[in-house]
Amino acid sequence: MKPNTACACPHWAVMLPGAFCIVVAIAVYASTANTLAGSICLLAGTPALIRGGIQLATARISLDSQRIVISSGLFSRSSVEIRHEEVATFDCYQSVLGRLLGYGVIGITTRGSNRYLTPPIADHRALAAHLNNCRSQVQ
Template sequence: MSFIEKNLLTNEVIIYRANMHWIIFLNTILYLLLSLITCAFSFKQTEGSQLLLAISLLALLFALISGINSFIRYKTSEFAITNKRVLIKIGFIQRHSLEVLLTKVEGIGVNQSIMGRILGYGTIIVTGTGGTKETFDQIASPLEFRSQVQANL
C-alpha cells in the first residue's frame, strides 16, 4: 500500500496520480554511453588504452550509482489529487511530503524549459494560503497535474 493510500481521509478518493518523468535517468544514460564509447576505444591497443579502460570503468560505476539513486527517487515519489486534498511525497529515508486541502490551494505554478516542453516534464509550484510555496521538479505532465487541481477546486 502506498503512502498516499495509507493517508486517505474518510470518504476521500484518488482522482488523479502523477509520476516523476523518465528524464531523471538522463545522467545514468549519459554515463553508460560514456562508458561504452571509452570501452570501445580502449580495445584498440594504443598507448592510452589503459587510461580509457579506467575511465570506462569509472563511468560505469557512476552510471550504477546514478541509476540506483534515480530508481529509488522514481519509485518513492508519489503525486496525487483527491476529492479533498493535494498529496505529494518524495523520498524514502529522507522524506519530503505535502498535504494541502484543495480549498487551501491558492495556485499551482508550472515551469518548463524548452526540453521540458518537448519531452513533457516540468516543475510544479504548489502555493497554499498564507504564502507557503513548495516546489517539485521533473514531474511528468505538469500541465495536466495543474488542470486536475483546478478542475477539482
C-alpha cells in the same frame, strides 16, 4: 479511484542523467585505453541511475477534492499534504528537454510561503488543470 481524483507518477526522464553517464562510460571504455575516465563516468552514473529508479518507483502525486499529497522515498518515506485552501499559486515549468520528451514540473506555493516542487511528471498540464478545477470547487 474516485471520480474527482488524479494521480501522477514521475516521467521516465528521471533516469536520463544516470543513463547518460553510463553510456558515456561504455563509450570511453570501448574507444580508448583511458579506463580512469570511464571509471569516473561509471562511478557518477551508477548512483544517479539508482536514484532515478527509486524516484520512478516510489514518488507519487495524488490529488483529490480536498488536498494534494506529494510522497516519495524508499526507506524513509517523505510525504507532504497540502489542503487546497492553503494553495496560493501554482506554476508549470517545462524545460526544452521537457518539451521534447513530454514532461514538466509543477511548483506549488502555499499561503505560508512554502514552495513545493513535484518531480518531473508526464502530462503535467492535465494535472495542473485538475488542480485548478479542484481549487475552484473549494472556493
